[in-house]
Amino acid sequence: MKRQQGVVLVFALLVLLSLTIVGVSAVSSSLNQTKMAVSMQQSGMAFDAAESALAGVFFESEDEQILSDAARLDPLSEARQQPAFDPQVQTLRCSDVAWTDRKVTKDGLSSNTVHTVDAMYQDEVSAKSWSKTAFIREQACRGSSNVIGGSNLSCHVFAIRGCGQLSGHKTIVANTASAAVLAPAAN
Secondary structure, X not given: OHHHHHHHHHHHHHHHHHHHHHHHHHHHHHHHHHHHHHHHHHXXXXXXXXXXXXXXXXXXXXXXXXXXXXXXXXXXXXXXXXXXXXXXXXXXOOXXXXXXXXXXXXXXXXXXXXXXXXXXXXXXXXXXXXXXXXXXXEEOXXXXXXXXXXXXXXXXXXXXXXXXXXXXXXXOEEEEEEEEEEEEOOO
């Protein structure tokens, strides 16, 4: 009988050990999933900031009040006055200072405003949102319209990089768009 009681004790200890291992692995897995969810949420917030920076460039470039004011330039016109960007040789980085810079803050986008104020995009998570715009080239416009082909217009091509970063994080999330704008051909 004593021998059987010892076997039951060993069996009970093995069951208890296996339940402990399963419990610890479940807690560990849960913690890892929580970390991944937080990381994805933060990455999503930074991406939203980058997307708003792209939208800010287009918003400001279509603002009739800025376009009609000779003293101010929209981001595309300002980028057009800088040296051309060669995507084969250069990289349009969020940290570059050479390219046209615009910022989006928690105050949002306003007509008749050149958005250069450096402030937080949102306070809840402390994120920043900014863009870099560079002129790439002037080229003949493609399309079926004879008006475009026969006129003194050309397409001015730009690269626009929207950038977003959460405070306390080294990683910058970026998204890039290109834009072609009808403009008078350079002579």
